[in-house]
Amino acid sequence: MKKTSLYTLPVLCACLLLGSSKPVGGADGTTAELEAALATIEAVEIGSDVRFLSSDDLAGRDTPGPGLKLAARFIQARIQRLGFKPGAGEDFLQEYPLRHRAIDLSRSAFSVETSAGESLRLRFDEDYLFTNGEVWDHTIEAGLIGAGKGEREDIEGRDYSGKWALCVDSGRHAGLRRRLLMQAGAVGVIVLPNAELPDQKRREKIRRSAMWAKRGSIEFPEAELEKVTVERPAADYFHQVYLTEAGFNQLAARIGSSNVEELAIPGRQLDWTAKDERFLPGEGGVIEVENVCGFWPGSEPELARDVILISAHYDHVGTRDGKIYNGADDNASGTSGLLAIAEALATHGPLRRSVMLIWVSAEEKGLFGSQAWVESPTLPPGSRAICNINIDMIGRNEPGELYITPSENHRKFNTLGKLAAEFSPLEGFEELGDADAYYERSDHANFARMGIPVAFLFNGEHEDYHQPTDTYEKIDTDKIRRVSRLVLRMIAALQSDNLDL
Numbered sequence: 001m002k003k004t005s006l007y008t009l010p011v012l013c014a015c016l017l018l019g020s021s022k023p024v025g026g027a028d029g030t031t032a033e034l035e036a037a038l039a040t041i042e043a044v045e046i047g048s049d050v051r052f053l054s055s056d057d058l059a060g061r062d063t064p065g066p067g068l069k070l071a072a073r074f075i076q077a078r079i080q081r082l083g084f085k086p087g088a089g090e091d092f093l094q095e096y097p098l099r100h101r102a103i104d105l106s107r108s109a110f111s112v113e114t115s116a117g118e119s120l121r122l123r124f125d126e127d128y129l130f131t132n133g134e135v136w137d138h139t140i141e142a143g144l145i146g147a148g149k150g151e152r153e154d155i156e157g158r159d160y161s162g163k164w165a166l167c168v169d170s171g172r173h174a175g176l177r178r179r180l181l182m183q184a185g186a187v188g189v190i191v192l193p194n195a196e197l198p199d200q201k202r203r204e205k206i207r208r209s210a211m212w213a214k215r216g217s218i219e220f221p222e223a224e225l226e227k228v229t230v231e232r233p234a235a236d237y238f239h240q241v242y243l244t245e246a247g248f249n250q251l252a253a254r255i256g257s258s259n260v261e262e263l264a265i266p267g268r269q270l271d272w273t274a275k276d277e278r279f280l281p282g283e284g285g286v287i288e289v290e291n292v293c294g295f296w297p298g299s300e301p302e303l304a305r306d307v308i309l310i311s312a313h314y315d316h317v318g319t320r321d322g323k324i325y326n327g328a329d330d331n332a333s334g335t336s337g338l339l340a341i342a343e344a345l346a347t348h349g350p351l352r353r354s355v356m357l358i359w360v361s362a363e364e365k366g367l368f369g370s371q372a373w374v375e376s377p378t379l380p381p382g383s384r385a386i387c388n389i390n391i392d393m394i395g396r397n398e399p400g401e402l403y404i405t406p407s408e409n410h411r412k413f414n415t416l417g418k419l420a421a422e423f424s425p426l427e428g429f430e431e432l433g434d435a436d437a438y439y440e441r442s443d444h445a446n447f448a449r450m451g452i453p454v455a456f457l458f459n460g461e462h463e464d465y466h467q468p469t470d471t472y473e474k475i476d477t478d479k480i481r482r483v484s485r486l487v488l489r490m491i492a493a494l495q496s497d498n499l500d501l
């Protein structure tokens, strides 16, 4: 059940009497269509969207991740049903490449084959580790030679050409060991755990680094795609594999010996081969992620070429150490607000100018989704973006607390800021605070690089910002409703013939 505006009925009647096709507005100068559209925006409905988007099932909407994909499809289904046009060519989803430097666990493995034909396949993180600096597409298969504790006297004067060096962890000199073994021709080192070693801190460090190898880093491909593929010359490459206790115990069971020192006697040839296969996700680390774009065409042929961009990022920071970062305020709030605006536009019908709603991904990784859009804008031929309003974190803090950038103190202050100041008291924000310190911190910063005016609406930071405690229960859904209404009022005010932005 939608709320009914006080103004809707009388205004519609007046229109009929006047025979006008354009209904005159409510008391504050709004049209009947706008009143009806504003009334479509409801806190309860917004709340259900925030609840879904910030649910544990979406695992914090990390870029990349299944939770993010699910969120994108949810948004797409909603705007498609509302009658939006695909905003990325034939599609609602704009795919763009990112480079994910992480270990692809589904394809990577370390396996050992003994002379007796026994083979053992170990699992990364549980059975073996390597550090995050060593994540590349690369495979090495070679025989093994013992190399003691990897000390100078164990290595110098011996030939390790084309072989894995098998070392007992000495707890020190890893850099020196690596250099000496490379000089001696080894392709890599397999480090066996040393039960007598007191230095747990170092192993902990390796484990943490391995965790980062799993999570990886996300980069925006600056160069053309061919150059993105991560390739490291084999000559430079020296694999280091640390077997964990669990990994070594499996090996010991197969070979019937758990005597690490005996296994690693310097110069002792073992009749085994070891294969280390490391793969980045996708093609050499290049993965595709998505922005969701919905287009709401304008009705006046000339003005419809002007496209108003409204954006919110739908990604968050994912799951860390088993804790889900739900990102209810950041930015399930803005994502849901944008969905509410989509519904309101569907109720309103076409405006004179066109509107593109963009839910971007990878904001938390470095504003990459908006960067990708700005580098390849998905605008219909002949049209141009004229401005951007970006909403990110609009459901927390005091009900009347809302900030904007560029504020009037900022050199980029523009008409959007004036409109926001004019309409915000109508939605319970007596005065907008200044968020100029955040001018570079969300997606509007990228849209501004197109040379268009932007406005960023934001509720300010709070103690749950980027914490697992940014959850649904704390969200002020009525605040999201009012910010969404404010944005809709701003969009509606951008329809005059001679618009001066």
Ligand SMILES: [Zn+2]
Binding pocket: 313, 330, 331, 363, 392, 393
């Ligand atoms: Zn955010």
